[in-house]
Amino acid sequence: MIEIGLQKKLQGAAGTFQLSFDAKIEAGELVTLYGASGVGKTSIFRMICGLLAPDAGRVQFEQEIWFDKAKKIHVKPQHRNIGMVFQDYSLFPNMNVRENLAYALEKNQSKEIIDELLELAELGQLADTKPNLLSGGQKQRVALARALVRKPKLLLLDEPLSALDLEMQSKMQDYILKFHKEFNLTTILISHDLLEVAKMSKRVLLLENGKITQDGTPEEVLPMERLMGFLKETKHRN
Numbered sequence: 451m452i453e454i455g456l457q458k459k460l461q462g463a464a465g466t467f468q469l470s471f472d473a474k475i476e477a478g479e480l481v482t483l484y485g486a487s488g489v490g491k492t493s494i495f496r497m498i499c500g501l502l503a504p505d506a507g508r509v510q511f512e513q514e515i516w517f518d519k520a521k522k523i524h525v526k527p528q529h530r531n532i533g534m535v536f537q538d539y540s541l542f543p544n545m546n547v548r549e550n551l552a553y554a555l556e557k558n559q560s561k562e563i564i565d566e567l568l569e570l571a572e573l574g575q576l577a578d579t580k581p582n583l584l585s586g587g588q589k590q591r592v593a594l595a596r597a598l599v600r601k602p603k604l605l606l607l608d609e610p611l612s613a614l615d616l617e618m619q620s621k622m623q624d625y626i627l628k629f630h631k632e633f634n635l636t637t638i639l640i641s642h643d644l645l646e647v648a649k650m651s652k653r654v655l656l657l658e659n660g661k662i663t664q665d666g667t668p669e670e671v672l673p674m675e676r677l678m679g680f681l682k683e684t685k686h687r688n
């Protein structure tokens with residue numbers, strides 16, 4: 451289980467606002483964090499990773515306390531063993547797929563995991579290929595596989611599929627679910643896409659004004675009128 455309690459004053463478009471995020475996520479759960487742009491989703495990830503200092507709070511993953519403001523505990527990001535995937539793939543352009551994965555290996559870690567991940571992500575044929583020759587979906591599969599090289603138990607996905615076309619998004623969602631199950635990951639997904647939220651997660655945390663205002667199934671949290679509004683908006687855009 452991960453227990454997250456985070457407080458941070460953030461600079462919003464309309465002035466400062468208080469982010470106050472409290473959640474408990476069970477081991478092996480896949481939870482979506484859903485909320486409007488600028489509400490503080492990425493900042494929450496950055497605080498869980500140790501890349502942004504909260505003003506107050508506590509983060510405990512299983513038995514490990516990663517952050518406790520009161521006790522002055524702040525475990526360095528590299529010691530938190532979290533897998534992260536963002537919208538931009540951040541692959542090393544001068545390294546082929548296998549090298550991109552191998553770069554993430556820990557000192558003295560066995561290389562076996564690389565072949566396992568290449569196979570799971572169906573990247574075996576592309577192991578010697580450099581990123582510039584890969585499609586968006588293939589690059590994102592490399593990024594996902596690379597995030598898992600150190601066998602993290604926590605996976606944070608920050609809108610990883612928003613740059614992909616619909617068909618590729620759907621395939622990648624299946625890959626994410628496969629990895630989530632195969633490695634028994636606790637996964638938090640940030641997504642703006644209602645259909646993706648409904649497909650991927652049984653639990654959605656709705657973030658509004660820096661706080662969780664709803665916590666439930668997609669059907670409970672994303673009511674029909676919200677979904678209809680979303681579909682109308684999408685139709686209008688096209």
Ligand SMILES: Nc1ncnc2c1ncn2[C@@H]1O[C@H](COP(=O)(O)OP(=O)(O)OP(=O)(O)O)[C@@H](O)[C@H]1O
Nearest residue numbers: 459460461462463486487488489490491492493494
């Ligand atoms: N270190 C910081 N100190 C204060 N404010 C910050 C800091 N980092 C980011 N912010 C502000 O916090 C707000 C929330 O940003 P954040 O990226 O977390 O939102 P988000 O919900 O992920 O948005 P989006 O969906 O557009 O990515 C923004 O207005 C941003 O400018």
